[in-house]
Amino acid sequence: MNRSGVTHPQGFLAAGVACGLKRNGNRDLAVVVSETPAAIAGVFTTNVVKGHSLQWSRKNIAGGIGRAVAVNSGCANACLGPDGERDAERFAGMLASLAGCPVSQAFIGSTGVIGFPLDLQKIEHGLNEAFGQLSVDGGQAAAEAVMTTDTFAKQAQATFSLDGREVRIGGFAKGSGMIHPNMATMISVLTTDIAITAPLLDKALRAAVSKSYNRISVDGDTSVCDKVLVLANGKAENRLIETENEDFRQFVAKLTDVAVSLARMLARDGEGATKLLEFVVLGAPDPQTAHKMLEAICKSPLVKTAFFGEDANWGRILTAAGYSGASFDPDKIDIRLGDVTVCQNGTGLPFDETAALEVLRRDEVVITLDLKAGSITDRMWTCDFSCDYVKINGSYRS
């Protein structure tokens, strides 16, 4: 028995089945159920266009109680007008009836191609099958069922102590194109057995998302179906967290760790990616400066193709910083690839190309920009941009 991901915490069951939405016969419907009603919070896409399944969940999140979550891949249920709304409602209704909860406690998500109707017969059949398979080791199957162009299922989990109780957090996420802040830019479901009120769970989630899912970029696109949900069912029986006390801070730190683990996996598994890139801005005068600069660099196709080519082309990084809108002194900036300084005070340094190449060949490359203008540090993850990105996106209708 492997209680990984969403089934790592106490009191959660999950399943992932193939209901026929994906033509290749792979799993395409994930279900996560809490044995008891749980506090729930969510963060949703900032895109003006919003998928119908997402809109359903967004409307009900204010209630603060969740019992079941179902996410299908293979169809986004988006841009379908009133038909899409009706399908979302029916999807949630079926889920609620199987979970034995009010429909306002049933949350749904859909990811895949936009503009094609959701096949509710397949959903119904799949939900029935999934409820028959619900188990405490269903985390992996659920993580697989949400994959679209992902090359591997993404799960993370953590365990820690809070006033003598063991508390657990787990989750899954799917990417892998259309990943960019804001916001969540993917679909992720997190679970925890901590006891916490819904308003504080919401605060904790927003704090964690700001350091994780809002700090990754694959192609700068933000999907209409992106969301993160977190359910907390209280099975750990810790003192209920209802203020921003030390317990709360500890929970935020651990939730952030789990979310960062999943976010890094999303960046690493960017469509066609061959390596994970971590950009760090040091010495910024304020958070906005660091963030603007990181966003521009992590979105730049020229920067990302250079890393695919394993080319120590720091000029493109400086160029992207320069047009980012961040205000900085280009004559003070240092740039390092790993430990190799390639640019000092805005000027190219003669550097050891062999040492630079050794860094660039790594599976994970850390690139540091030091502005020497303050004490703020921020970081963001992205991936390189390969021929395969184009091949995948020139043929996959998303």
Added chain:
Amino acid sequence: MNRSGVTHPQGFLAAGVACGLKRNGNRDLAVVVSETPAAIAGVFTTNVVKGHSLQWSRKNIAGGIGRAVAVNSGCANACLGPDGERDAERFAGMLASLAGCPVSQAFIGSTGVIGFPLDLQKIEHGLNEAFGQLSVDGGQAAAEAVMTTDTFAKQAQATFSLDGREVRIGGFAKGSGMIHPNMATMISVLTTDIAITAPLLDKALRAAVSKSYNRISVDGDTSVCDKVLVLANGKAENRLIETENEDFRQFVAKLTDVAVSLARMLARDGEGATKLLEFVVLGAPDPQTAHKMLEAICKSPLVKTAFFGEDANWGRILTAAGYSGASFDPDKIDIRLGDVTVCQNGTGLPFDETAALEVLRRDEVVITLDLKAGSITDRMWTCDFSCDYVKINGSYRS
């Protein structure tokens, strides 16, 4: 004799030579000279990081008089600290001495790899050779000499009448990656024999750039060396334009036509591009809404790869519009590929895939978004995103 491009107007000579900055032996130094001092205006990159050659020209543009322009490819002369500044000054000094003009009337530009010093011996040798070859049919050679990853030289020209005089405009431009507003996002030199004051030439250039070079995107990157210069030497002997009169408006329209022709060539010749995409936003309530939406769509790798794949994937276009920051009603928008309506009132229409494919296979595809919320129209050009973009940029150090 072929008086094309910058040598189309009266009183301009040009040459393009190979001085050895490009390893492949192709032309890499362009010179344009006006027989008499000309009014000059320029628009320069908004990147915080600015190349040294560009900085030199930017500093002197306020003088309003230009006699000679030299642009090298193969080296950006950027991010080199005080050495780069000194090299720019010496480059301009050599040009001025050959042109027999004050150094403040000698304008230079450099494009190519960042962080490598400019070889002034080669520049000196090349300038001498170019001045020996200056001629009224040197426009083509000059256009070739500024090319970097461009696949063809880009020239345009126009002739029109103004108070009984024949007035001419011509120019060249180079692309082809790192093309994005703002601003000019490339290097272009325009010439005209119209008689106009420098302040009004500046106004005319800004108006033309806002409809042309600021309306194209290849990869969303903005280079540190981008600029457009225009010289007007008065040889047409029209009434001097010194107010925004009807003559001025006519000149702006013609200058815009030439700039749009060149800008479209830049988009068409985007690195790895197989087709030109023209996105049109109709029915916007204000210019900002239309512009924000166009910028996001034209930058989106997912949109651009879909067109490479000739896939009628309108969901990605609507997604990009949705995250653009533009405020619009997603339930009112229509999207057309050529004449094929694929989305009406934000909802997918069953459409004829064969007809859509016929549109997508064209060399130029027009995609229209109708917001039905006002009377503003705007348009922007970009290209598709192919495997070759990645290959070119994974290997070329720019």
